[in-house]
Amino acid sequence: MTLVVDSPQLLAVGTALATLPVLLGTHAALRGRAGALVSAAVAHAVAWLVACRALADGLGVADWAAGGAFLLTLWLGWFQIVSVLGRGFSLQLLVEIETEPRSLPALIAGYAGGRGVDWMLEKRVRGLEHFRLAQRLAGGEGLQATARGLTLARVARIYKTMAGIGAGG
């Protein structure tokens, strides 16, 4: 078996990278709207396809696969960055401390511009409800996991046990 580096694959990968501004630009334009990330990824994919068609004739399956896999890598990387920026708990703590050095009780009370840690927990609970992983008990005093939520929790427990992470979070 031999290992080869073909220029059509480099072209497919390079085009995915060159059209990255389409992903970022579309996301910035749709900021805050539902489905902004998915729309940005679709726009990026279309731009990549058009550019590949214009730049090269007859790309093979391996070439399209290389470009497609790299496109997926870019999306997942960007989604990770956006997730840390928008939901990063540790990063938000740094922002709080940059404004004013604080103690642990002051951070708990004043988290996210005075909203407090309860606001952050409420945001997570809303997320669990949105993805139908849990629902609020009558009166809103507690939470009930759905079958889907329990399955996810079981999978997570297996992984955490294997890796020795503990409870995580």
Place this chain on the structure above:
Amino acid sequence: MQPVFGAPWAEFFIAAVALGLFLAMHLLIWWRRGVDRCGFGAMVGLWALAVVGALAIALWAPGSALGLGTHAEVHAVTVVAFCGAWMALYLHLYTGMLRSVSLRILGELLVCGGRLTLADLEAAYSPTSMLAGRLAWMVERGWLRLGADGSDEAIYHLTDAGRRLLAMRRPLVGRFVAGPTG
């Protein structure tokens, strides 16, 4: 001999072998040395090692035994692109398992038979423990330092490394994230 795995399946297969090698090494290090000893940098290093290992296996192992065919061509760029996608996917899983508050809440729900009051949740996963662990981790990373202001409570201060990290965040938040973060 005709390859069983033609392009791009041969490349996908080699990337899957790299993923297997990476997972084995990653979990072994976690078991032996603890999660904190295997950070992001170590993960990237392990991935590079796993990709090289998988390519070496594909090159030197009898091709027919792997279903690749003895004279088959494997496209290196496609292998690396598939490995990149696996790595990015695993990074989501890794950070989610390690740090996700939502997954921790689901874990507490599982332990309590699927139902929890908010008071039970606070008792099992208190805001104090939630913040204290993260603050200790950031002190260890050199983004924060502990000082005192004369009272009994320790005060957290931002270091220069922490300021540099926030300087990278600032232009991105304004452009891509709407509403309060955290």
